[in-house]
Structure formats: structure tokens, C-alpha cells
Amino acid sequence: MDTVKPFVKWAGGKNSLIPQITKYYPLELKNGSIERYVEPFVGGGAVLIDILQKYNVKEAYAFDINKDLINCYNVIKNNVEALIQELNKKEKIFLVLDNDDRQKYFYNIRAEYNSYTLEKTIDIKRASEFIFLNRTCFNGLYRVNKDGKFNVPCGKYKNPTICDSSNLRNLSELIKNVIFKYGDYKKSSKLVNQNTFVYFDPPYRPLSVTSGFTSYTKEDFNDDNQKELAKYYNELNMKNAKLMLSNSNPKNANKDDNFFEEIYKGFFINEVSAKRMINADAKGRGEISELLITNYEEQEKWNSQITSIIKTVALT
Numbered sequence: 001m002d003t004v005k006p007f008v009k010w011a012g013g014k015n016s017l018i019p020q021i022t023k024y025y026p027l028e029l030k031n032g033s034i035e036r037y038v039e040p041f042v043g044g045g046a047v048l049i050d051i052l053q054k055y056n057v058k059e060a061y062a063f064d065i066n067k068d069l070i071n072c073y074n075v076i077k078n079n080v081e082a083l084i085q086e087l088n089k090k091e092k093i094f095l096v097l098d099n100d101d102r103q104k105y106f107y108n109i110r111a112e113y114n115s116y117t118l119e120k121t122i123d124i125k126r127a128s129e130f131i132f133l134n135r136t137c138f139n140g141l142y143r144v145n146k147d148g149k150f151n152v153p154c155g156k157y158k159n160p161t162i163c164d165s166s167n168l169r170n171l172s173e174l175i176k177n178v179i180f181k182y183g184d185y186k187k188s189s190k191l192v193n194q195n196t197f198v199y200f201d202p203p204y205r206p207l208s209v210t211s212g213f214t215s216y217t218k219e220d221f222n223d224d225n226q227k228e229l230a231k232y233y234n235e236l237n238m239k240n241a242k243l244m245l246s247n248s249n250p251k252n253a254n255k256d257d258n259f260f261e262e263i264y265k266g267f268f269i270n271e272v273s274a275k276r277m278i279n280a281d282a283k284g285r286g287e288i289s290e291l292l293i294t295n296y297e298e299q300e301k302w303n304s305q306i307t308s309i310i311k312t313v314a315l316t
Helices: 013-021 046-054 067-080 080-095 099-115 126-138 165-174 185-193 224-236 259-263 299-315
Strands: 036-039 059-064 178-182 195-198 242-248 270-275 287-296
Touching: 013 046, 013 270, 036 046, 046 059, 046 165, 046 242, 059 067, 059 185, 059 287, 067 126, 067 178, 080 099, 080 126, 080 165, 099 126, 126 270, 165 224, 185 224, 195 224, 224 259, 287 299
Parallel strands: 036 059, 036 195, 059 178, 195 242
Antiparallel strands: 242 287, 270 287
């Protein structure tokens, strides 16, 4: 099977960070003792996809508060050929249009998408609209207003890939045993035990008042929500599960901001380099550091400590 990629562009998506994140996977995942993987904020699913391609976990569960996103995953899992058919239709119509007609077509699809809400367990038509909008809107954003209406304008792409049929089929095969559930991250609690690896990728804490982007749904995710999540993280730690959480590094903007050090006191706070891709100002699209917070030490550090101990014992 070819390498599988996320089917959507997603603000804060982890696809480009996978080589760094992999270094922080727990040793128990790599040696096969982790039996269950849980992702309470699945988003674009880059880490889920990476783990499913590399490791043989017996069970995998993914949650998200974005009902339409979960619908897409379930449609890809269960009705991928029907979805491909719908996306192919949209792609063939869209690509032959000139710029003005593309704009009209895009806003017609957006108006249709906003005219109703998801009622069915699985809705192929709505999944095709979701993916079309994601692939053709400005910067590949998914953003809604306070009324829950998708409000991103049309992008200006010469030849956007609306239907990546090969990747969709491969993804469908890869996620065939994953359980996707709509709901708050706390719904994952009953699934977590000592043989579980949980990866959290919540909406990031903004680096400034103007840089916040948490509107994947009509609800915001503020500092109180971040603190509540930290308490939940600690609850799962008490179950002896292996935990990893991504978030922004406030020290990019203020070196004295110890917000995460305070709410995740006692855990391992690691830094990784990331490129900020979604920014209205091109000057703001540069390399910054992000945080990976774990309840276990990075494997390479652990290995180096063991090697050092072995050498010390050998010398004595």
C-alpha cells in the first residue's frame, strides 16, 4: 500500500511534524505492548494514520467535536466508492470553469452546505461537500462562525485535487477497524487503561490576542478549557496510560509565559520545531517551536541514560 495521507487540509495538522513526533512515541508502542490507541481530538488524523501504518495496535478510537469531520471519516471507512463518485462529479465540473464561474460554483456549494445540518449517521452527499469546500477554499481552512456556518471564502488554485481516489481507497482500508465517534474528548475516558496510548491534539492556545484560531466548531477553547484538559490528562495518567499532548509554545511570544509548565507540572515538556503555515501575513509563516507534553521520557534520552549506566558499570 502507498503511504496514506490525511484527506483534508487542517489548521494545526501534524503531517509535517510526523518525523519529529515519532521520536516521542512511547517505547511500549514500538515493542508491541500497547494494545489500544485513542485520539480524543482527531482533526486531520496525521498521527492516527502514521501509527496505523507503522504499528499493530489491536484497537483504535478517534473522537472529535466536529460532527461533519467524523461523518467524513465514517463515509470513507464504509462508503468510499460512493464518496469518490460524488467528488469526481464536483471535480470535473469545477476544473473546467473560469475563475468567475468557479467562484459561483464554490459559493453555491457553500450555501447548500450551510442550508442544512447533519442528521443521518452517515451522509455521503454532505461528506463530499465538506471535502470539496476544504480542497477549494482559501488556505484549506475549516472555520465556522458563532452560528456554526462555514464561512471561509473561495481560494485561488489553478488545479486543486478535489478527488484523490487512490489515497481515499487506501485510507478506507487503513481505518477499517477504527471506531470514530462524535463527542467531547472526555468521552474517551472509559476506553483508557494501562495498555493504552493517548495522543491529544487540542485547539492550540493562541500566541497573541490576534493569532487565535480555534473555530473548527462554533465553540471556543480558552485558557479555562486548557486547564480542564490538563486535569483530564492527569486523570488518565493515574490510569497508567501512556500520554502525549501537542500545544503551542507561549515562549515564542513571551519567554516568561509559564502557562503549560504550571498546568502540566511534573510531566515532561519537550520542544519541536514547526512551520506556521496558516497566517494571513506571509511574514508570519516561519519556523517556531511547539510543545509535546508526555508522561514518559523521550526514548532517545532514556536509551542514552541506559547506555551511560552500562558504560559506568563496565568501567567499575
